[in-house]
Amino acid sequence: FGTQNRLGNLKAAVEAGFEWIEVDVSLTRDHQVVLLHDLRNKDANVEVRTVVDLTLEELRADPGAAAVVTRGETLRQLPEGIGLAVELKPLGLWELNSILTRQVALQLSKETRPIIVDSFSLAASASVGNYCQNCVSAWDTPQFAPVTDELMQTAVINGIDWLYVEQALYDDSLLDRAHRQGLRLMVYTVNDPAVIAGWKAAPDGIITDTAGLLAGVAK
Numbered sequence: 001f002g003t004q005n006r007l008g009n010l011k012a013a014v015e016a017g018f019e020w021i022e023v024d025v026s027l028t029r030d031h032q033v034v035l036l037h038d039l040r041n042k043d044a045n046v047e048v049r050t051v052v053d054l055t056l057e058e059l060r061a062d063p064g065a066a067a068v069v070t071r072g073e074t075l076r077q078l079p080e081g082i083g084l085a086v087e088l089k090p091l092g093l094w095e096l097n098s099i100l101t102r103q104v105a106l107q108l109s110k111e112t113r114p115i116i117v118d119s120f121s122l123a124a125s126a127s128v129g130n131y132c133q134n135c136v137s138a139w140d141t142p143q144f145a146p147v148t149d150e151l152m153q154t155a156v157i158n159g160i161d162w163l164y165v166e167q168a169l170y171d172d173s174l175l176d177r178a179h180r181q182g183l184r185l186m187v188y189t190v191n192d193p194a195v196i197a198g199w200k201a202a203p204d205g206i207i208t209d210t211a212g213l214l215a216g217v218a219k
Contacts, residue, residue: 005035007069007077016211020083020114025071027091027100032056033071033107036089052091071107080113085186085207087140088119097124105131118164118186126158138162138186147174152181162186162204172200 005023013021024037028051036051051059059065071086078084086104091097101124108115109132117128118138128137139160141147147165155163163178164186178185188207190196196206196214206213 004037005069006067007074008067010074010078013211014079014082018211019081020085021078022085022087022207023074024087024089025100025104026051026089027096027103028052028054028056028059030055031099031103033100033103034059034068035071035074036065036068052096071104075107075111078113083114083116084108084111085116085118085138088117088121088124090119090121090124094123097121098127100124101127102131105135108132108135116162116186118162122154122158122160125160129159136161138164140164141169144168147178149177149181152178152183155183156181164188164207167195170199170203175201175203 010021010023023035025033026036028034032055034051034056056070059068086108088097088100088104091100105117105128108117111134115132115134116136116138117125117132118140119125120140120142122139125137125139128135137160139155139158139162141151141163143166147163147169152163160183162184165174165188167187167190170185170187175185184204186205186207187203190206190208191210191213193213196202
């Protein structure tokens with residue numbers, strides 16, 4: 001089920017100097033919110049297992065997921081000053097997406113740290129504000145599809161604050177168009193300083209796996 005969201009990795013990011021941490025959350029069959037990037041996994045018998053079909057106990061019984069943590073466990077471990085970017089992983093059925101969104105947003109509403117909640121599901125992103133007044137909402141635009149003015153207008157109509165775009169789609173004109181619509185831009189996943197050096201104007205935010213990324217950008 002992937003290891004990107006393990007607690008040890010998140011703590012290491014804090015120690016490396018990151019002021020924001022990005023995590024992915026999904027829902028188990030018993031409605032526990034867990035940190036997972038990959039929603040499906042193959043076990044030793046090559047059987048595809050989906051997180052939403054497993055209880056938390058069954059998920060942790062999988063050798064590859066024994067260290068999976070819940071959202072609540074993670075919040076208790078992260079310093080209060082660390083910002084949190086939370087991606088809601090779409091689960092296919094609106095009912096499940098709604099439960100995931102509500103549970104995540106309600107718990108985050110108790111936090112004082114800065115929070116952005118994003119999803120590839122526009123409906124999930126748009127409903128975050130119904131449960132969490134201090135959460136900023138973001139929409140992950142369809143990968144590799146043009147970010148049109150119509151798409152931006154849809155985001156604005158749905159109360160979205162940020163657009164997340166893949167780095168190949170980013171340029172200065174996109175930033176200008178987004179700002180004219182009142183939107184901010186997050187670009188992912190940028191690990192090469194040369195990419196940033198090639199931009200005339202930096203986006204509002206960058207998702208990276210590389211500590212000290214900006215230090216490697218030529219002045």
